[in-house]
Amino acid sequence: MSASPADNVRRGKLTQFLDGIISGKKPLGAARDSERFIEAICAQPDPPSCITKLISGSSGLTSVQACMRFKTDPAFLNGSATNLLQYLQAPALKTICGGEFLHQTILHIVEPPIFWDVFVRAYGESILDSKAQQCFGWLLLELISLPTDKAIRYYELAQDPTIQTRLLNSSEIETRTIGQRIKHILSSLTSQSTFDGYGGPGGRHDNDNVDFRQISILPTADELTSQEPPFLRRAQDMEDADEKDTRLAIHLDNQFRLLREDMVGEMREELQIALNLKKGKHRGMVIEGLEVIGITCGVPSWGLKLQCKSDFPQLARFKDNITKRRKFLIEHNKIFKHLSLACLIIDKEVVAFPTVHRDEDLLSSM
Numbered sequence: 001m002s003a004s005p006a007d008n009v010r011r012g013k014l015t016q017f018l019d020g021i022i023s024g025k026k027p028l029g030a031a032r033d034s035e036r037f038i039e040a041i042c043a044q045p046d047p048p049s050c051i052t053k054l055i056s057g058s059s060g061l062t063s064v065q066a067c068m069r070f071k072t073d074p075a076f077l078n079g080s081a082t083n084l085l086q087y088l089q090a091p092a093l094k095t096i097c098g099g100e101f102l103h104q105t106i107l108h109i110v111e112p113p114i115f116w117d118v119f120v121r122a123y124g125e126s127i128l129d130s131k132a133q134q135c136f137g138w139l140l141l142e143l144i145s146l147p148t149d150k151a152i153r154y155y156e157l158a159q160d161p162t163i164q165t166r167l168l169n170s171s172e173i174e175t176r177t178i179g180q181r182i183k184h185i186l187s188s189l190t191s192q193s194t195f196d197g198y199g200g201p202g203g204r205h206d207n208d209n210v211d212f213r214q215i216s217i218l219p220t221a222d223e224l225t226s227q228e229p230p231f232l233r234r235a236q237d238m239e240d241a242d243e244k245d246t247r248l249a250i251h252l253d254n255q256f257r258l259l260r261e262d263m264v265g266e267m268r269e270e271l272q273i274a275l276n277l278k279k280g281k282h283r284g285m286v287i288e289g290l291e292v293i294g295i296t297c298g299v300p301s302w303g304l305k306l307q308c309k310s311d312f313p314q315l316a317r318f319k320d321n322i323t324k325r326r327k328f329l330i331e332h333n334k335i336f337k338h339l340s341l342a343c344l345i346i347d348k349e350v351v352a353f354p355t356v357h358r359d360e361d362l363l364s365s366m
Contacts (some may be wrong), residue, residue, distance in 0.1 A: 014040035022057030034067035038080045047090035051101050061108045069114040077122050078132045081115070085135035106142055107150070120157065123166075130172055137167050137178035144185055155189065158182050168206070173225055180205055180222075201253075204228040212256045219264045221350030224271045224343075230261055271343055271350070285336070287312075296357075303357055312336075315364075326364035336363065 018040035020026035021033075028037060041064075044050035054060035068081060093102045110116040122128050123136045140163075143154040157163065167179030184203030187210075202210040205222040208231065209215050233254045272278035274286055289309035296303045311319065314335055318324040329335065338358035344351050 011043050014043045018044070019053075021063050022053060022060040024057075024059040028059075028063045028066050031070040034070040035076075035080045037063060037067045038084045042083050042087045047087060048092050048096055051088075051093055051096065051105060055101050055104060061104065064105060065108040068109050072115065072118040074122065074127050077119060077127070078129045081119070082129075082132045082135050085139060086131070089135075089138055102142070103146060103150075106139065107146075110139070110143065124162070130170075130175075133166075133170065134172060134175045134178065137170075137175050137182070141178050141182050141185075144182065155186070159186055173222055176222055177205055177226065177228070180208070184208075184210075201231040204231070212253045215256075215260070217260065218353060219267060223264070224268045224350060225275065225277060226268075227277070230257070230265075232257055232261060267341075267343075275345070275348055304354070305362075312363075322364050326360050329360045329363055333358075 014036070017026070017036060021028055021037055021040075028034060041050060041054075054064060064084075068084075071080075088102065088105060093099070096102070119128075119136060119139075123133065128136060140154065140158055144151045144158050146154075164179060164183060167182065168176055170176050170179065181203040187202070200210070201212075202208055205220065205226040205228065207216050207220045207223045208228075233250065269278065269280070270282050270284045273280045273282040274284070287308055290306040291309065292304055293307045294305040296305055312335070314332070315325050315328065318328060336356060336358055338356060340356045342354050342356050344354055
C-alpha cells in the first residue's frame, strides 16, 4: 500500500529533523526531541542507508546514545525504545561491514549502561510487553555475539537461569528461538567446539543440537514453525574431512540429518502453509473448529474424541444417509487415513502430534 500525501509530508519533516540532529546543526535537547529522533530513524525506508548515515554523521551515534537515556519509564521501554530495537533487527544491517555498523550502534545504546541496566531490571520485573521482551532477548543475543573482549561482560547475565528459562519458555516463538541461540552460544564457551555463527548445527530451535544423537526424531512444535533453514552439510564438508575418525563421524551425522529431513521437511512445509507462515498450496487435510467430546481408552492406547463443527466436504452429498456415508468411507480409506500422523493446533500453536484412529461408524455419524 502506497503512503498517503500526508504521510509523505510527515516523513519528509522527520527526515529533515533527523538530518539536522545527525549533522550537529540541531541539538537533541529534550525528552520529546529524543522520541521524535527515534521516530525519524524508524521512518526511514532503508535501514542500511539510515545506519550508514548515523555512523558517518558527526552527531549520529552520540544522539542515539543520548535519546536512549532521556526517559526510562515503562511507556518509553515498551514504546520508542522497542521501536528502535525492532528497526535495528532488519536482516540487511548484519551485512554492512560484516555487522560492524550494527555493533557500533548497539554498543552506543548499552554503554554507558544507563538504558541497559533499566531494561534488564524491567525484564526481570515483568514490566516489558511481548515485543519488548523479544527486543531484550535480541539485544542480549547480539551483545554475547560480539568479539570476546566486548561480549565477555554480558556472559554472566546471559547465563542467569531465570533469564534463560523465561526466554526459552516465552509464548512467542521468535523469543524462544532467540533463547535457543543464546543457549547454543553459551554451550560453546564450555565445550571444545567454537561458535561459528549459525552456519553450523545448533541454536535454531529447541531440537537443533550439535550432537545429532541428542535430536528427537519426532519434530517439536518450534522446529516445525521455525523460519530458519535446517542444518545440512555440503558435499565439500565431507571431502574436507581429512582424518578417518572425523570423516566417519561426519558421515553418520550427515546421513541422520538427511534422512530425517526427508521426513520432517514435508511436514514442516505443510504446517507452515496451513498456518499462513509460508505461501503455497497444502496437500493435507485441514479440519477447523474441533471440539473435545470425550476420551477413549482401550487397544492400543487412549485417545481424544474430537467432533467437527461442520461436515467433511466429501460427505456433504450424503448428509441424510448414514449407510451411504459409511460405504463411501470404507471405499475411500485414504480420507482420514488410519494411523496417519496428524498435527493438533490450538490458537496457532502446535500442541501435539496425534495418530489418527479411523472409526467409520463414528466418522459416518451425523
